Amino acid sequence: MAGKTNDTEARIIATALETIKAHGSDAVSLRQLARQVGLTTGAFYKHFASKDALFRALTVTLSNQWAAQMTTQLAAYQSAKEKLLILGEQLLQASAAQPHVIDFLFFNPQAVAQYSENADAADFPLLTLTKHLITATLAEAQSTIPAQQFFTQVWAFILGYALLIKNGAATYDRALLTKTLEEMLAH
Incomplete structure (x- = not known):
C-alpha cells in the first residue's frame, strides 16, 4: 500500500x-x-x-515487550511457582509505577478477548508465558486443578490487585501474593 x-x-x-x-x-x-x-x-x-486495530497493535507491542523482559528475568529461577510469583510481582509493581499502561494491557478490549480458553493468544506472548507458567506450576505441585480454572483464579487475583494498587487502595505486598498463590494451589 x-x-x-x-x-x-x-x-x-x-x-x-x-x-x-x-x-x-x-x-x-x-x-x-x-x-x-x-x-x-x-x-x-x-x-x-480503526481504533480497535491500533489498540490491537499496541497490545501486541506491549505484550512482546513485557514477555521479552520477563523471559530474561525468569531465566534466573528454577521453580515454575517462583517464576509465576516473579511475573505477578512485576506486573503488580508496574501497576503502581505505570498504572495507565498496566490498565491498558490488562483491560482494553483487545486484551480481554484473549483471556478465554479458546482464544488464539499467539500474538500475545505475555499471556502465553503466563499460561505456560500456570501449567508448569500445576504440574510441579502435582495439582489436579484444571489449568484454565487456575489461570482464571490467578489472573483475576492479579488484575483485581492491580486495580486496587492503581487506584491507591492497596500497596504491593509480596507476602500476600505468595500466600494467595499457596492457598489457590491447596484447593
Whole structure:
C-alpha cells in the first residue's frame, strides 16, 4: 500500500503509548495521533483502519515487550511457582509505577478477548508465558486443578490487585501474593 511504512506505524504506536502512559487509553484520539506524527487523518487510516486495530497493535507491542523482559528475568529461577510469583510481582509493581499502561494491557478490549480458553493468544506472548507458567506450576505441585480454572483464579487475583494498587487502595505486598498463590494451589 502506497505511503504505508513500518517506520510510520512504529511512530504511531510509540506516540500512542506515550499518550497512554501519561493520560490513559481514553485520551487516545486518532485525529490527534495523526497530527502528532505528521499525517492527515486519511493517511493515518492507511496504517490503522480503526481504533480497535491500533489498540490491537499496541497490545501486541506491549505484550512482546513485557514477555521479552520477563523471559530474561525468569531465566534466573528454577521453580515454575517462583517464576509465576516473579511475573505477578512485576506486573503488580508496574501497576503502581505505570498504572495507565498496566490498565491498558490488562483491560482494553483487545486484551480481554484473549483471556478465554479458546482464544488464539499467539500474538500475545505475555499471556502465553503466563499460561505456560500456570501449567508448569500445576504440574510441579502435582495439582489436579484444571489449568484454565487456575489461570482464571490467578489472573483475576492479579488484575483485581492491580486495580486496587492503581487506584491507591492497596500497596504491593509480596507476602500476600505468595500466600494467595499457596492457598489457590491447596484447593
